[in-house]
Amino acid sequence: MPKFLREIKHPAMSIQSWIAKMTEEEPTCVPVKSFFLSSKNRFVFLTIPADKRLNMTALSRFTGVSRPPFRVVRAEKYEEVLGVKLSTISLHTALDRHVELKVPFQFLFDDSFRAADAKPLIACPSSEGSGSLIYTLSSILEGVTEVDKDFMKKGFFAAVESETVAAPPAAEPSEEISRLDLSMKGTSYSKLGIEVTKEDNFVEWYVEVLKKAELLEYYDVSGCYILRPWGYAIWEIVKDWFDARIKAMGVENCYFPILITKAALQREVNHIDGFAPEVAWVTKSGDCEFAEPIAIRPTSETAMYPTFAKWIRSHRDLPLKLNQWSNVLRWEFSHPTPFIRSREFLWQEGHTAWETAEEATREALEILELYRELYEKMLAVPVVKGRKTDKERFPGADTTWSVEALITQPGRGCQAATSHFLGQNFARMFEIEFENANRERQHVYQNSWGFTTRSIGIMIMTHSDSKGLVLPPRVGKIQIVIVPCGMSTKTTPEEKENLMKFTAAVNAELCAEGVRSHVDSRTNVSVGWKFNHWELKGVPLRLEVGPKELVAQALPVAVRYTGEKEMVQRSDFARNVRLLLDSVHDKMLACARSRNDERTKLVHSWESFNDVLREKGFPLAPHCGGKSCEEYIKAQSAELSRERAAEDKNAPSMGAKSLCVPLDQPSERLPDRCISPVCENTPLSFTLFGRSY
């Protein structure tokens, strides 16, 4: 066991401050960070310079372990996995406690330490997290060699990313390196088709669909994604639909700045409590530091409401109904999932102010209904309208309503849109007052409501299949693709020209009827390639036109969703196609609804609650609405899941939380007991529970 040169006592701090402190204390030292990583039964202890970012792809390549990828062992698991209780994993710990650690592991170092003669000192945290230790690099390497005699030959590789990007503090690396990100970055998708099935590996399937249907591209800031034209077009279509509807309700669009002062952001205390850890802060421009950091909006209540207080004077200024389409940033550290949970996302946020609570509530529920229509009529995704429990309510709201989608394949619920009645909470904090008709001053009642690009992810997860994306017809940028077929070397130029004229004519008919049609007339790819391509991209209908279709009474249209071919009458063709698109939409919605219904089970006992969960279902259970009761349910259901996971590796180990209290309650009488076996409170409603995103 190597001896350290010097111990420096200090409190816990961010990794950046720690690096600065170490470099101040020992100017020539290299501060290092270490990761305890595991993949099944393989464990490695990897050390890299603390200011660098771990390159998981390089690790995978170096060790030959790609599936399951290496994951960071979380601090909460140290005792379970390593057999000893530790507050910090550090190089010191690994060398000091090596014999106590129950797992056999391999020491690995970044290449920079092999040739690090110029900087022979290393700084690492002490085991207790109460300070740091300075070692010579040579003593460390000798210490490791004692444990592993081949180490100097096999223990080094280029383990860091060449460009460093933002990383969370070393204490939580596991959060940063999510499974999805890795499975994406570590794999090259050279083949055209989807290589895993939705049933076998939902997560990888989803990522493959996103990539191969060209919906989304990964980006070098973790948790941020590029929306490619094929994905962005879906957003444009639902945006236009929703925008027209809220304008018809008298809502006006506007734009508030993306930056929010610290003072404004912190004014509503429950609100900031909810968002504080996720807020990204701008602290400088160029090299010039700001006196006070400025927040990037996680949502715009606190940007807008100071101005509402200026604009609203009299009851004649009410209602005030504003909306904006914008981007927001929420710096979440839990698993980013493209579309579903990303650090930046696009959304609309409506903000309205009213004279009475009744008017505000009415609007909040009208908007909720509009969200249901958006999902069901546009995206063909059935949703459950409901009210959020106290535990799941928006920070600062009196009531939060939501529409919830059920992703049946993994058995997880997903909040699809929310509509909040804020009551007078923000009005009091931001002093938004008006003089009512009786010349009394009073606070306004407010709503805020929003849906995001998450809607695209929900749609993809709901409908797509193992051949790729399946677009619900109404959100397809292309609803029908026309592929000229049946040409060979024998086809004469005249025949070709006739075919092209025919496809152009059919295309024009379709466009005139308002059908979004496209002719794929490329000559550098085969007909088969085109079929695969448009199938992968999920275009709802494909019309195949060969020489014999020129005179046919009906044309063959392949339906992406069913995989079947329909013969569509040539006369009134465009109208028939429109009807076919509608019927595909209806089928997709009905089919998704029946999947949801199968998985949603009314339960009365704690045992059946957990049975439903185990079957990736959604228990609808009598519940008291209590926050602590809900926490108990989540923790206990997670515990039971973990026990089962020990038997069956594929079983999920997440607990259930409440998705919503459905507005449409079962006709059955509410039982006397809350679903929680230890709860003494009377149930208030049937509440929909489930694992969730």
Next chain:
Amino acid sequence: MPKFLREIKHPAMSIQSWIAKMTEEEPTCVPVKSFFLSSKNRFVFLTIPADKRLNMTALSRFTGVSRPPFRVVRAEKYEEVLGVKLSTISLHTALDRHVELKVPFQFLFDDSFRAADAKPLIACPSSEGSGSLIYTLSSILEGVTEVDKDFMKKGFFAAVESETVAAPPAAEPSEEISRLDLSMKGTSYSKLGIEVTKEDNFVEWYVEVLKKAELLEYYDVSGCYILRPWGYAIWEIVKDWFDARIKAMGVENCYFPILITKAALQREVNHIDGFAPEVAWVTKSGDCEFAEPIAIRPTSETAMYPTFAKWIRSHRDLPLKLNQWSNVLRWEFSHPTPFIRSREFLWQEGHTAWETAEEATREALEILELYRELYEKMLAVPVVKGRKTDKERFPGADTTWSVEALITQPGRGCQAATSHFLGQNFARMFEIEFENANRERQHVYQNSWGFTTRSIGIMIMTHSDSKGLVLPPRVGKIQIVIVPCGMSTKTTPEEKENLMKFTAAVNAELCAEGVRSHVDSRTNVSVGWKFNHWELKGVPLRLEVGPKELVAQALPVAVRYTGEKEMVQRSDFARNVRLLLDSVHDKMLACARSRNDERTKLVHSWESFNDVLREKGFPLAPHCGGKSCEEYIKAQSAELSRERAAEDKNAPSMGAKSLCVPLDQPSERLPDRCISPVCENTPLSFTLFGRSY
């Protein structure tokens, strides 16, 4: 003169670092900052805690000076104004050099110093800027009392904003507190109409129009503005127009993240040199600092092009034509002007990649033409198409083309949109290569092009008048407002109902014809109030309908732009209104064009160049295109302007820069000499010069 307790030597640093340093050196001290402010002949020397933000409104209230508002004396002017050369203004300077300073001034302190017994130490910069000085507060207050015996009675007021927001370092306060911001914040606009004329005070007129037409609202982050629905609607209309046109050209919309890693941002060296000082950096989320700061996009070349390199493999992947509608941040310290120069703005940015330079150039010029149409056909603003000189080119581009608007009232040019041919500069840096038809690898050629919400500001400045906003018909959210008139206490309910039916019918006719019409049927405001209101908001046409119009052959329509009333035939009314809207558009464009033409003068001598400038005109002058020659012209024309400003206080003192080299060159032969009197180079073209935004 009070004695300081202690001197601390240190280099110049940001105000935040300085506060931290002072607090470390003297934990109980209050670091202070001071401002030398003037309004006409009144000077005050104001000291506040360094971590607070000066409240100019409070100063205005306390001193009774509101117009012209107090402005910070800029460091460059210290010698001129104060009579002594100083590198820093500090409390120490003011007390030490009091007798030398030629202006009589009043010492003022923030209220917190009156009752500051608990923290009796003050830290302020030394006069030379080489360090800081620690004083006891009491010695300071005694020192000031020696100079001004009433000081303890009259020298304190609450001078800081209750909420501190981001401020630039103390060295540049003058930049932060721009004239526009102050004139806005310090004034309340209670009256309905515009109180200054466009001719008398252009800057205040502009701000009044923005506020009173409800286009824009100020915000508590300096340089960021709220786009209100009336202003945002203009953006929506031009956006939809442009979006449809680029889609017709095959451009697809997408969305790239707002965050850019430092590594990506810095990859093209000329590009980052151009943007570095303006980039805002996110450095933490919640309390957690990032290992590396992340940039907020000032433009997206560096966010997009690493991915272009992934997507583009073969010549079949080209051209790649993407566009995004997004927000960007450029942290400029020079005078923010709403719409025209703001720190956050909305824009579209097109990014395309091509096989050959010819194709790319052709597209860049097609887009330039589209921008001209956008301005001329939608906003009725005539623009000059041209090429930017080397000095004014986009950082990283081979060629920048632009359309330039001329704001004739203040005599300033304004870059209205740009289209850049980037050549292979970014392709080389980001390794964007493809295999051409001959199977050779080569770099792509690229364009980027954009226009912003600045277009709205240009439109307002061009057309609006001293009665408020004047909307060009095609961008009016409301093109015609119908105001029921002529009702009195004698009007029967039946007559009222008939009138309402009639207005509803006319409104429906107009909407059916595609005219954006609105009936103002409010009963709680008078007809006169409505007339003023819609005039202020710039609605192009106003139809007045009283009982006698129900049977009339023609209806009276007031034209906002001319202030005249036209009688429009009742039969085919909607079509006639559409024609009237078009003719108003044409008139507005023609009138603005003739103003531009009057101010644009072909010049051959340096003297006439400056004469044209003095008359707020735009000299079109033979020029060699040289960068240093252009810098000389700017500096010299500024010098001449300053000399004139000394005679005439209203004369502007800004120098002229090149706006563009117009594509449409005068038919006249180019002279032999460059316009600069000291330049020996041969002129290459007639170049349009002017003062500019």
